[in-house]
Amino acid sequence: MPQSHDVKAGPPRQTEASDDEIKRRGRRGFLASALAVGGGYGVWHWLGTRRRDDGIPWPLRRALETNESIARDFQAPAHRAAEIAAGTAPPNPRLNGDIGLQSRVDSASWRLNVAGLASGNGTASLSMDDLLALPVTRMSTRLCCIEGWSIWVNWGGVRYSDFLRRYPSATRSGEPADAGQRPHDLYDYVAMATPDGDYYVGLDVASVIHPQTLLAYEIDGAPLTAAHGAPLRLVIPSKYGVKNIKRIGSIRYTGVRPADYWAQQGYDWYCGI
Amino acid sequence: MPLVSNKHPLAIRWFHWVNFPVLAGMIWSGLLIYWANGIYRVGVGGHTLFHFFPDGFYKRLHVPQRLAEGMAWHFALMWLFAINGVLYVLYTVFSGEWRYLLPDRRSFKDAWLVTLHDLHLGKTLPPQRKYNGAQRIAYSLVVVMGAGSLATGLAIYKPTQLAWLTHWLGGYEWARWEHFWLTIGYLGFFLIHVAQVARAGWNNFRSMVAGYERVPPPSVNEVRDAPEP
Numbered sequence: 001m002p003q004s005h006d007v008k009a010g011p012p013r014q015t016e017a018s019d020d021e022i023k024r025r026g027r028r029g030f031l032a033s034a035l036a037v038g039g040g041y042g043v044w045h046w047l048g049t050r051r052r053d054d055g056i057p058w059p060l061r062r063a064l065e066t067n068e069s070i071a072r073d074f075q076a077p078a079h080r081a082a083e084i085a086a087g088t089a090p091p092n093p094r095l096n097g098d099i100g101l102q103s104r105v106d107s108a109s110w111r112l113n114v115a116g117l118a119s120g121n122g123t124a125s126l127s128m129d130d131l132l133a134l135p136v137t138r139m140s141t142r143l144c145c146i147e148g149w150s151i152w153v154n155w156g157g158v159r160y161s162d163f164l165r166r167y168p169s170a171t172r173s174g175e176p177a178d179a180g181q182r183p184h185d186l187y188d189y190v191a192m193a194t195p196d197g198d199y200y201v202g203l204d205v206a207s208v209i210h211p212q213t214l215l216a217y218e219i220d221g222a223p224l225t226a227a228h229g230a231p232l233r234l235v236i237p238s239k240y241g242v243k244n245i246k247r248i249g250s251i252r253y254t255g256v257r258p259a260d261y262w263a264q265q266g267y268d269w270y271c272g273i
Numbered sequence: 274m275p276l277v278s279n280k281h282p283l284a285i286r287w288f289h290w291v292n293f294p295v296l297a298g299m300i301w302s303g304l305l306i307y308w309a310n311g312i313y314r315v316g317v318g319g320h321t322l323f324h325f326f327p328d329g330f331y332k333r334l335h336v337p338q339r340l341a342e343g344m345a346w347h348f349a350l351m352w353l354f355a356i357n358g359v360l361y362v363l364y365t366v367f368s369g370e371w372r373y374l375l376p377d378r379r380s381f382k383d384a385w386l387v388t389l390h391d392l393h394l395g396k397t398l399p400p401q402r403k404y405n406g407a408q409r410i411a412y413s414l415v416v417v418m419g420a421g422s423l424a425t426g427l428a429i430y431k432p433t434q435l436a437w438l439t440h441w442l443g444g445y446e447w448a449r450w451e452h453f454w455l456t457i458g459y460l461g462f463f464l465i466h467v468a469q470v471a472r473a474g475w476n477n478f479r480s481m482v483a484g485y486e487r488v489p490p491p492s493v494n495e496v497r498d499a500p501e502p
Binding site: 011012013014015016017018019022025026028029030033036040044055056057059060061063064067071074075079080081082142144145146147148149150237238262265266267268272273 | 274275276277278279280290294306307309310312340341342344345346348349352402403430431432433434436439440444445446449479482483484485487488
């Protein structure tokens with residue numbers, strides 16, 4: 001088809017054409033469009049009818065994973081979520097999510113079971129006092145819910161990287177973990193679950209050792225309430241709220257991508273923001 | 274022999290018709306996402322004139338409880354929307370088509386005259402090349418809106434990794450608000466665009482499909498009464 005335009009001169013180029021030729025060009029154009037519409041519908045239909053991979057057609061799951069790979073390539077500790085001065089967020093933030101919080105919990109008898117550690121048999125059973133012995137970090141960050149709303153929250157707890165320094169995980173090389181000097185020596189993933197196992201999240205280790213990731217035990221300057229995840233919860237502002245698991249019962253370092261409660265129901269596994 | 278004008282290059286037609294279903298898919302998947310926290314409204318003070326969107330609207334379109342599905346489609350289709358949009362802008366730059374599209378000094382006065390004419394309030398229609406002033410403004414603005422959707426979308430997609438962008442757009446909550454209203458803007462554009470295409474008639478519509486347009490034979494004191502959208 002002739003396409004050239006003499007753009008500088010003015011109107012699009014005009015040519016003479018017989019009535020037959022005009023009709024032929026029209027038919028050709030609409031036939032090509034009909035094929036394109038059919039093809040487009042075909043692709044859409046094909047996508048929608050593919051085998052489900054954790055709740056969504058597998059090509060969409062692959063697309064989410066591709067987005068994840070790109071985001072992880074650009075991930076850096078220097079990328080910080082917005083913060084306001086510690087303690088200045090409005091108190092009593094919105095509550096959402098109570099999966100895994102059905103039974104009662106007692107802070108005194110609660111234990112954090114850690115697996116995949118460098119020392120001993122690789123496991124540890126920590127009490128609240130063990131965590132309180134570590135340096136406290138207070139920060140006010142935004143919790144972004146995957147539903148679209150967000151709230152500022154005043155958190156207090158142990159920076160995850162401080163926790164890892166005190167209780168180093170096993171590594172590929174066999175040396176104790178050193179997140180600062182040898183981040184790539186860490187196993188890729190961290191799995192966390194509530195004591196009853198009803199809620200569980202999978203996380204990439206780079207997000208876990210990010211300086212804004214906390215094992216939090218305070219909200220608004222007071223111990224966490226049960227509904228906010230007492231006695232210990234994850235605060236990870238570089239992820240959607242669904243990854244900020246409440247009432248952590250276990251932490252496990254692993255090279256295998258852990259299962260994730262919401263990812264199994266069609267959501268993105270990575271959920272990095 | 275009749276004269277034909279080779280109005281729309283194949284590339285422009287391609288970008289236009291790829292964008293249509295892709296943007297429709299972005300708006301639809303965006304609605305599935307927005308439903309999970311549908312907070313925007315038009316109102317005066319505490320009085321709400323219209324809430325986006327009423328429950329009946331969601332129910333009729335089977336929107337509720339499809340957040341995960343909406344996100345999956347949205348974050349896959351976003352690539353097509355962005356790539357198609359960037360290629361379109363590059364094409365208009367390198368082909369010279371931008372000369373038809375960018376508003377110039379006359380465009381704003383022309384657009385006013387065209388608007389009056391189309392609303393049957395004015396009689397004069399300024400002479401036009403491929404597009405009149407109103408079209409130049411509308412078609413350039415919609416590209417700026419596309420860039421805006423991309424920027425505000427990225428700002429709410431990666432507010433930590435792209436914290437500077439989110440900050441620059443007024444923060445996370447504002448960026449989400451901007452992203453929403455740009456979408457409503459597309460719907461407004463779409464309604465006016467389709468009405469104008471219908472008004473302009475078959476010859477013009479065919480030019481966006483097959484590329485060419487029949488040039489009407491010149492007649493004495495002829496005023497072309499319908500600007501092409």
